Amino acid sequence: MATTTLTPAASAYRSGLYxxxxxxxxxxxxxxxxxxxxxxxxxxxxxxxAVRSELAVPGLQFVTxxxxxxxxxxxxxxxxxxxxxxxxxxxxxxxxxxxxxxxDMAFPRINALSFWMLPLAGILLLAGFVTGGxxxxxxxxxxxxxxxxxxxxxxxxxxxxxxALVLIGTSSILGAINFLVTVFKMRAPGMTLFxxxxxxxxxxxxxxxxxxxxxxxTSALIMLFIDRNYGGSFFDPSVGGDPILYQNIxxxxxxxxxxxxxxxxxxxxxEILPVFSRKPLFGYKAFVFATAAIGALGFSVWAxxxxxxxxxxxxxxxxxxxxxxxxxxxxxxxxxxxxxxxKLTFSTPMIFAVGFxxxxxxxxxxxxxxxSVPVDFAxxxxxxxxxxxxYVLFGGSVFGIMAGFYYWFPKMTGRMLSETLGKVQFVxxxxxxxxxxxxxxxxxxxxxxxxxxxxxxxxxxxxxxLVATAGGFLIAASMLPxxxxxxxxxxxxxxAGDDPWGANTLEWATTSPPPPYNFDHLPEIRSERPVFxxxxxxxxxx
Amino acid sequence: MTTDSQAxxxxxxxxxxxxxxxxxxxxGISNPILGMLLFITSEVMFFAGLFAAYFNSRASVxxxxxxxxxxxxxxxxYVAPATVLLITSSFTCQIAVWSIRKGDRTRFLRAMSVTVxxxxxxxxxxxxxxxxxxxxxxxxxSGVFGTTYYTLTGxxxxxxxxxxxxxxxxxYRGSAGQFSARHHDAVEAxxxxxxxxxxVWILLFTLLYIIPGTS
Numbered sequence: 153m154a155t156t157t158l159t160p161a162a163s164a165y166r167s168g169l170y171x172x173x174x175x176x177x178x179x180x181x182x183x184x185x186x187x188x189x190x191x192x193x194x195x196x197x198x199x200x201x202a203v204r205s206e207l208a209v210p211g212l213q214f215v216t217x218x219x220x221x222x223x224x225x226x227x228x229x230x231x232x233x234x235x236x237x238x239x240x241x242x243x244x245x246x247x248x249x250x251x252x253x254x255x256d257m258a259f260p261r262i263n264a265l266s267f268w269m270l271p272l273a274g275i276l277l278l279a280g281f282v283t284g285g286x287x288x289x290x291x292x293x294x295x296x297x298x299x300x301x302x303x304x305x306x307x308x309x310x311x312x313x314x315x316a317l318v319l320i321g322t323s324s325i326l327g328a329i330n331f332l333v334t335v336f337k338m339r340a341p342g343m344t345l346f347x348x349x350x351x352x353x354x355x356x357x358x359x360x361x362x363x364x365x366x367x368x369x370t371s372a373l374i375m376l377f378i379d380r381n382y383g384g385s386f387f388d389p390s391v392g393g394d395p396i397l398y399q400n401i402x403x404x405x406x407x408x409x410x411x412x413x414x415x416x417x418x419x420x421x422x423e424i425l426p427v428f429s430r431k432p433l434f435g436y437k438a439f440v441f442a443t444a445a446i447g448a449l450g451f452s453v454w455a456x457x458x459x460x461x462x463x464x465x466x467x468x469x470x471x472x473x474x475x476x477x478x479x480x481x482x483x484x485x486x487x488x489x490x491x492x493x494x495k496l497t498f499s500t501p502m503i504f505a506v507g508f509x510x511x512x513x514x515x516x517x518x519x520x521x522x523x524s525v526p527v528d529f530a531x532x533x534x535x536x537x538x539x540x541x542x543y544v545l546f547g548g549s550v551f552g553i554m555a556g557f558y559y560w561f562p563k564m565t566g567r568m569l570s571e572t573l574g575k576v577q578f579v580x581x582x583x584x585x586x587x588x589x590x591x592x593x594x595x596x597x598x599x600x601x602x603x604x605x606x607x608x609x610x611x612x613x614x615x616x617x618l619v620a621t622a623g624g625f626l627i628a629a630s631m632l633p634x635x636x637x638x639x640x641x642x643x644x645x646x647x648a649g650d651d652p653w654g655a656n657t658l659e660w661a662t663t664s665p666p667p668p669y670n671f672d673h674l675p676e677i678r679s680e681r682p683v684f685x686x687x688x689x690x691x692x693x694x
Numbered sequence: 695m696t697t698d699s700q701a702x703x704x705x706x707x708x709x710x711x712x713x714x715x716x717x718x719x720x721x722g723i724s725n726p727i728l729g730m731l732l733f734i735t736s737e738v739m740f741f742a743g744l745f746a747a748y749f750n751s752r753a754s755v756x757x758x759x760x761x762x763x764x765x766x767x768x769x770x771x772y773v774a775p776a777t778v779l780l781i782t783s784s785f786t787c788q789i790a791v792w793s794i795r796k797g798d799r800t801r802f803l804r805a806m807s808v809t810v811x812x813x814x815x816x817x818x819x820x821x822x823x824x825x826x827x828x829x830x831x832x833x834x835x836s837g838v839f840g841t842t843y844y845t846l847t848g849x850x851x852x853x854x855x856x857x858x859x860x861x862x863x864x865x866y867r868g869s870a871g872q873f874s875a876r877h878h879d880a881v882e883a884x885x886x887x888x889x890x891x892x893x894v895w896i897l898l899f900t901l902l903y904i905i906p907g908t909s
Contacts, residue, residue, distance in 0.1 A: 258725045258729065259725070259729060325733075325736045328732075328736075329729050329732040329733055329736070330729075332728075332732055333725050333728050333729050333732065336728065337722070337723075337725050337728060363732060363735055363736050363739075364735065364736070364739050365739070366736070366739075367736045367737065367738075367739040367740035367742075367743065368739050368740070368742065368743040369743075370740055370743070371740050371741075371742075371743025371744050371747070372743060374845075374849075375743075375744075375747060375845065378834070378841065378845055379841075382834050382835075383833070383834050383835030383841075384834055384835070384841040384845065385835065385837055385838050385841050386747055386751070386838065386841055386842075386845075388838075391837040391838060392751060392754070392755050392760075392837050392838035392839070393751065393838050393841075394750055394751065394754055397746075397747055397750045397751075400746075400750075401743050401746060401747070404743075
C-alpha cells in the first residue's frame with residue numbers, strides 16, 4: 153500500500169491523480185480551477201463558433217432556430233459561470249495566500265468542496281444536451297420564457313440549468329467566505345491591509361460582492377424552480393405573479409457579477425503593469441478606494457438592464473450608472489501613470505495587460521453610451537449590447553486572464569512560456585477579437601437584434617456578419633499557439649527560477665513552484681512591495 | 695538547549711504549519727466564527743430575495759390575503775406555540791454557550807439537549823400546520839399567496855432543520871467531551887446560526903400573522 157510511506161508530503165507537483173483529487177492545497181486547487189475553466193472555455197468557444205457559423209450568411213444553414221437558442225444560451229452560461237468567474241477564482245486561490253504570506257486558505261477542505269462543485273455543475277449543464285434539449289431561454293432565463301409552459305421551456309434542460317447554477321453559486325459563496333477569512337485572518341506579520349497587493353484587494357472586494365449578491369440569484373433560481381416544478385406562481389401574472397420581479401432579482405445579482413468578472417482581472421494587470429514598467433503602482437490608495445467604490449455602486453445600478461420595461465425609475469439608475477465611470481476612470485489613470493515614464497519591457501504578460509487597457513476602455517465607453525436612457529431605448533437588445541459585453545468581458549477579463557496566465561505560469565510550473573508563441577497568440581487574438589466584435593457596434597446601430605438565428609439578406613447586415621464570423625475563427629486559431637506553448641513549455645520550457653520577472657509581491661519570494669505551505673521563511677514586510685525591498689536591500693541586512 | 699530540541703520531546707507532531715492560524719494569538723475573532731458570520735450574511739441576502747418577492751407580490755394586488763384565504767392563516771393551535779418554543783430555544787442555546795464558556799459541561803449538554811428538542815418540536819408543529827392548511831385548501835399552487843407562504847416558511851423550516859443538524863453535531867461532539875472553556879468555536883458558530891434562524895422566524899411571523907392584510 154502506498155500509505156506506508158513515512159514522509160507526510162512528497163514532491164507536490166509530480167504527484168499522482170489520487171493526490172490531485174483529494175488535495176486541499178490551495179495551489180493545486182487553484183490549478184484545477186484554471187484547468188477546469190479552460191475546458192469550459194473551449195466548450196463555450198465551440199458553441200460560439202457554431203453561433204457565428206450560423207450567422208455568417210442569411211438563411212438557416214446548420215441548425216434550427218430552436219438549436220440556435222440552445223447554442224447562445226449555453227455559450228453564455230459556460231463562458232460566464234464556468235469560465236470567467238471560476239478562472240478568476242482559480243487565480244485568486246493560487247496567488248492570494250502566497251501574496252499575503254499565508255500557508256494556505258483559511259478553510260482548505262471547504263476550498264476543495266468549492267472547486268469540485270464546478271465540474272459537477274458543468275456535467276449537469278452538458279447533460280441537458282442529451283436529455284431532450286438543454287436550456288434555451290438565454291443565460292438570463294427571463295420568465296416567462298424560462299417557465300414550464302408550452303412554447304417556453306417545458307423540457308428538463310432548463311431545470312438542469314437551474315440546479316447547475318445554484319451549485320455554481322454555492323461554490324462561489326463558499327469561495328468568497330474562504331477568501332475573506334483568509335485575507336482578514338491569515339496575513340503574515342507586517343502585511344497590513346494597505347500593504348496588500350492590489351490583486352488581493354480586488355479579490356476581497358469581489359468576495360464581498362459574491363457574498364452579498366450570489367444568494368439573491370439563488371433565491372430567484374429557486375423561485376423559478378418552484379414555479380416550474382411545484383405549481384408556484386411567482387412569475388405568472390395570471391395568478392398574481394410578476395415576471396418583472398424575476399428581472400429585478402436576477403439583475404440584483406447579475407450586475408454585481410459583472411464586477412465579479414472584471415475586478416480580479418483589474419487586479420492582475422495592476423500587478424503586471426508596475427513590474428514591466430519598473431515603477432510602483434501610481435496611486436495605490438486611490439486604486440483601493442476606486443475598487444471599493446465600484447463594488448458599492450455595483451449594487452445600485454442593476455435596473456439599467458431593464459430601462460425598457462417601464463417598471464424602473466430611469467433617472468436614478470441612469471445617474472448611478474454614469475457614476476461608475478468615475479472610479480473606473482480613476483483606475484485608467486492609475487494604470488496609465490504607472491506606465492508613464494517607466495522603463496517598459498513588452499513581455500507577453502505586459503502586452504496582454506496593455507491589450508486589456510485599450511479594449512476595456514472601448515468597453516467602458518460604449519457602456520457609458522448605454523447608460524444614457526434615450527440611447528439605451530434605441531440600442532436595447534441589439535448587437536450593440538453584444539459588442540459592449542464582449543469588449544468588457546473578452547477585451548477586459550479574457551485579456552487580463554491571459555496576462556495573468558503568462559505572468560504566473562512560471563510560478564505555477566517552474567517553467568517559462570515561449571515569448572514568441574505568446575506574441576503570436578496575442579496578435580491573432582487581438583485582431584480576431586476586434587474583427588469579431590467591432591462590427592457588432594455597427595450592426596447594433598443598424599438595428600440587428602440579438603438572439604436571432606437568421607436575418608433578411610436585404611437588411612444590409614451581410615458583410616459585417618461575415619467579417620465577425622471570420623474574426624471568430626481567428627480567435628479560435630489564436631488558441632492553437634497557446635495550447636502548443638503550454639505543451640512545449642511544460643516539457644522543455646526554460647526553467648523559471650524564483651523570480652523571473654523581477655517582481656514585487658511575496659509569491660516571488662518562494663520557489664517555483666512553491667512547496668506545500670508556501671514559505672520556509674518570509675522576508676520582512678515593510679511596504680506593499682516586500683520582494684522589491686528585499687532585492688534592493690543593502691547586503692548587510694541579510 | 696535550543697528550542698528545537700525541546701520541541702522534539704513534545705511528541706511526534708512537531709510543527710503544524712497552520713497551528714497559529716485557527717486561534718488568533720492576537721485575540722481577534724476566530725476563523726470558524728468569522729466564517730459563520732459571513733455565511734449568515736449570505737443567508738440574510740438569500741432571504742432578502744425571498745422577502746422581496748413577498749413584498750412585491752403583496753404590493754401588486756389590492757386584496758391581501760385573497761378573499762378565499764381571508765382567515766386561513768391562524769396562530770392557533772400550532773403557529774403561536776411553535777413561535778414561543780423557537781424563541782425559547784434561542785435562550786436555551788445561549789445558556790449552553792455561556793455554560794461552555796465557563797467550562798460547565800453538564801449544564802452545556804443539558805441546555806443544548808433542550809435546544810435540539812425544541813427545534814425538533816418546532817418542525818413537528820410546522821408540519822402539523824402544513825397538513826392543517828392543506829386540508830383548508832391552501833397549497834403551493836393557490837396563486838401567489840400560497841406560493842409565497844409555503845416558499846418563505848418552507849425555506850425557513852429547511853434552515854431550522856439545518857440548524858437542528860448543526861446543533862446535534864455540536865451536542866454529539868460535546869457529549870464526547872470535545873469542548874472546553876478554551877475550545878468551543880463550533881458551539882459559538884452553531885449558536886450564531888440558530889439565533890439567525892430565530893430572527894428570520896420572528897420577521898416571518900410578524901409579516902404573515904401580525905401585520906394586517908388589505909381588503
